[in-house]
Amino acid sequence: MTHISSSNPIPVSPALAENNPPASLPPGGGESRGRLLWVCALAVMLGLLAGPVAKLLLMLIDLFTQLFFFARLSFAPATPVDHGLGGWVIAVPVLGGLVIGLMARWGAKAIRGHGIPEAMEQVLTNESRIPARITFWKPLSSAISIGSGGPFGAEGPIIATGGALGSLLGQLLHISASERKILLAAGAAAGMAAVFSAPVSAVLLAVELLLFEFRGRSMVPVALAAVTATGVRYVLLGTGAVFSMAAIAPAVPSALAMYAALGLLMGVLSVAVTRILYWIEDGFERLPVHWMWWPALGGLAVGLAGYVEPRVLGVGYELIQSILNVKLAVGTLAFLCLMKFLAWSIALGSGTSGGTLAPLFIIGGALGACLGLLISEALPGWGVDPGLAALVGMAAMFAGASRAFLTSVVFAIEVTHQPNALLPLLAGCAMAYLLSTLCMRTTIMTEKITRRGVMVPAEYDADPLAQITVEQVYSRSPVSLSRAQSLARVRAWLLEDSVQSHHQGFPVTDETGHLRGVLTRRDLMALEIGGDTPVGDLIRRAPLVVTPEHTLREAADHMVRYDVGRLVVVSGDRPDQLIGMLTRSDILKARRRRLEEGDRRPGGLMKAR
Incomplete structure (x- = not known):
C-alpha cells in the first residue's frame, strides 16, 4: 500500500471526527430475509383473495351470458350455445363491443387487449405500477365481453386482474419496485391457479412472462400464492381435473415421432396466427373511425361466426373438453378451428377485452385432433392417440405463440391429470418453440409492446x-x-x-x-x-x-x-x-x-x- 505521509501532523478537531461516520457496507442478508418473509406473507394474502376473485369473475360471466342471451338476471351457469335468438344473435356481440368501447373511452383504456402484454409493459417500464382502477375495470369489461359472446377465455382477464391486485397492494404499502414486481407476478399466478387448478404452471408462467428472472427469492412468494389459491379453489370447486379425458398410455417411439412432427406444424401455425392477429390489428388502426367503435365492428365478426357455428361463442371450456375426448368428427373439428380463429382474431384485433389461452387451445387442439384421427386411421400401427394428439396440439400452439415453453408442457398435464403425456408434450412443445424462435423475433405476448420500443428479455442467464x-x-x-x-x-x-x-x-x-x-x-x-x-x-x-x-x-x-x-x-x-x-x-x-x-x-x- 502506498501512503503519502505528512511531516507535520495536524490535530483532529471534534467537528472532523463527526464528519467521519462508520463505513457503509452493501446491505447484508438479514434484512433481505426479513423482507422476503414479509413479501411471502403478502403473497399468501393474494392467494387467499385470488380464489374468491376468480369465482366472482366466473359468476359475472354467467350473469352477463344470462342477461345478453336469455334476458334473465341469474348467476346460474350458462353457455351461449343454447341460445334461441336465431339471427338476432349477430347483434349481441355488437352490443357487447359497444359497451366495451364506451368503458375503454370513459373508464380505462388499458382494459383493451388480453392483459398480459400490458402487465409485462408495466413491469418493464413503470416499476410494476398498474393503475388501481384496472383492478375493477378489467374483470368487469372481460365479463361483459365474454358474456356477450366474445370467443375468449377467462384466464387472461383473471391473470391481469390478479396482477393488478398484487401491484395495487405493493403501491399501498410503498415497498420497493422489485418487491412490487414479485407481488404482481404472485397475483397473476394466483389468478391462473384459481381458475385452472394448475399451481406449477402458474409459477412457470409468472417466471417466463412477468418476473424475467429465475431466483428463489422471487419464485417462493409466487409459489406460495399459487398454492394458496389452488387450495381455495379446492374448497370452492373441488379437486378434479379441469379437463378430464380418458387415460393415456405411454407413447411408443413411432407415435412420439409423430407428436414431434405435430409440434413442428403447430410452430408454423403459431407464427401464422400471431402475424395474422397483428395484421388485423394494424388494419383496425387504419380505419377512419375512432377506436371506441372498433370492438363493435369486431363483435359483428363474432356474431356472424356465432350464427354459423354457435360453439365458437363464449369461453369454450366445454368445447375443449369435447376436443380432448375426440367427440367430434374431422370435418367438424376443422370447421370449428377456422371459425374460432376468425372470430377470436378479429375480435381481439379490434381492441376488445379478452384472453388468448383458451382460444389458442381450441385452435391447436382441434387441429391436433384432426391430424390424430387421420393418422390413426391411415397408420393404425403407429400407435397415435387422437386425444393425446389434441392435447399436444393445444400445448404446442400456446408454446409457439407465447414461447412459454415450460408453462405449456406442465399446464397440459395439470389440467388433465395425465402424467403419461409428458414425453409427447415435451417433444411437441419443443419443436413448436424451436420453429417459432427461428421464424419470429417477437411473440403474441410481446409484439405489441416491442412496437412501442420496449425490449423484452427472452433469455435468462446466471449473472x-x-x-x-x-x-x-x-x-x-x-x-x-x-x-x-x-x-x-x-x-x-x-x-x-x-x-x-x-x-x-x-x-x-x-x-x-x-x-x-x-x-x-x-x-x-x-x-x-x-x-x-x-x-x-x-x-x-x-x-x-x-x-x-x-x-x-x-x-x-x-x-x-x-x-x-x-x-x-x-x-x-x-x-x-x-x-x-x-x-x-x-x-x-x-x-x-x-x-x-x-x-x-x-x-x-x-x-x-
Missing part, C-alpha cells in the same frame, strides 16, 4: 458478476492519503507524480491507519478550497466499502446506489482496515472474461469436422 467475488479482482496496492496532510502538499504531489495521474479516488486514513473516507481528484483540486486545509476536512460522508467476500454484483449495486465509481476494500472483521480498492474498470475486466468465453471459436477438431 456472472454474482459468481465472482471482490477477492478475485480488487487492487491490493491502493494509494492512500493521511487526513492530516495539507491540501497544498497533496496537490503538488498529484501534479508532479505522473505515476499517480491515472488515479481518480484516494482513501484517507487517520494517524493509526484506520479508514476515514475517500476523496476524489476533483475534491482535491477544487479551486475554492485553500491549500492550508487538511485533506481530512474535505470528507463529507462515510466511506463506501466492500469486503473481499462480497460478490461483484453486490459491489456494482453499491456503486449504482450511491453513484460512485470506486469502493474501498476492507477486512471482513475490521471495516476500518484498508486493504485495497475496487473500481468500475475492475468489474468490467471481470465481465470481459464472460464475453471472451462466449466468443471463443471452435478448435481444430471442430473446424476439421
Whole structure:
C-alpha cells in the first residue's frame, strides 16, 4: 500500500471526527430475509383473495351470458350455445363491443387487449405500477365481453386482474419496485391457479412472462400464492381435473415421432396466427373511425361466426373438453378451428377485452385432433392417440405463440391429470418453440409492446458478476492519503507524480491507519478550497466499502446506489482496515472474461469436422 505521509501532523478537531461516520457496507442478508418473509406473507394474502376473485369473475360471466342471451338476471351457469335468438344473435356481440368501447373511452383504456402484454409493459417500464382502477375495470369489461359472446377465455382477464391486485397492494404499502414486481407476478399466478387448478404452471408462467428472472427469492412468494389459491379453489370447486379425458398410455417411439412432427406444424401455425392477429390489428388502426367503435365492428365478426357455428361463442371450456375426448368428427373439428380463429382474431384485433389461452387451445387442439384421427386411421400401427394428439396440439400452439415453453408442457398435464403425456408434450412443445424462435423475433405476448420500443428479455442467464467475488479482482496496492496532510502538499504531489495521474479516488486514513473516507481528484483540486486545509476536512460522508467476500454484483449495486465509481476494500472483521480498492474498470475486466468465453471459436477438431 502506498501512503503519502505528512511531516507535520495536524490535530483532529471534534467537528472532523463527526464528519467521519462508520463505513457503509452493501446491505447484508438479514434484512433481505426479513423482507422476503414479509413479501411471502403478502403473497399468501393474494392467494387467499385470488380464489374468491376468480369465482366472482366466473359468476359475472354467467350473469352477463344470462342477461345478453336469455334476458334473465341469474348467476346460474350458462353457455351461449343454447341460445334461441336465431339471427338476432349477430347483434349481441355488437352490443357487447359497444359497451366495451364506451368503458375503454370513459373508464380505462388499458382494459383493451388480453392483459398480459400490458402487465409485462408495466413491469418493464413503470416499476410494476398498474393503475388501481384496472383492478375493477378489467374483470368487469372481460365479463361483459365474454358474456356477450366474445370467443375468449377467462384466464387472461383473471391473470391481469390478479396482477393488478398484487401491484395495487405493493403501491399501498410503498415497498420497493422489485418487491412490487414479485407481488404482481404472485397475483397473476394466483389468478391462473384459481381458475385452472394448475399451481406449477402458474409459477412457470409468472417466471417466463412477468418476473424475467429465475431466483428463489422471487419464485417462493409466487409459489406460495399459487398454492394458496389452488387450495381455495379446492374448497370452492373441488379437486378434479379441469379437463378430464380418458387415460393415456405411454407413447411408443413411432407415435412420439409423430407428436414431434405435430409440434413442428403447430410452430408454423403459431407464427401464422400471431402475424395474422397483428395484421388485423394494424388494419383496425387504419380505419377512419375512432377506436371506441372498433370492438363493435369486431363483435359483428363474432356474431356472424356465432350464427354459423354457435360453439365458437363464449369461453369454450366445454368445447375443449369435447376436443380432448375426440367427440367430434374431422370435418367438424376443422370447421370449428377456422371459425374460432376468425372470430377470436378479429375480435381481439379490434381492441376488445379478452384472453388468448383458451382460444389458442381450441385452435391447436382441434387441429391436433384432426391430424390424430387421420393418422390413426391411415397408420393404425403407429400407435397415435387422437386425444393425446389434441392435447399436444393445444400445448404446442400456446408454446409457439407465447414461447412459454415450460408453462405449456406442465399446464397440459395439470389440467388433465395425465402424467403419461409428458414425453409427447415435451417433444411437441419443443419443436413448436424451436420453429417459432427461428421464424419470429417477437411473440403474441410481446409484439405489441416491442412496437412501442420496449425490449423484452427472452433469455435468462446466471449473472456472472454474482459468481465472482471482490477477492478475485480488487487492487491490493491502493494509494492512500493521511487526513492530516495539507491540501497544498497533496496537490503538488498529484501534479508532479505522473505515476499517480491515472488515479481518480484516494482513501484517507487517520494517524493509526484506520479508514476515514475517500476523496476524489476533483475534491482535491477544487479551486475554492485553500491549500492550508487538511485533506481530512474535505470528507463529507462515510466511506463506501466492500469486503473481499462480497460478490461483484453486490459491489456494482453499491456503486449504482450511491453513484460512485470506486469502493474501498476492507477486512471482513475490521471495516476500518484498508486493504485495497475496487473500481468500475475492475468489474468490467471481470465481465470481459464472460464475453471472451462466449466468443471463443471452435478448435481444430471442430473446424476439421
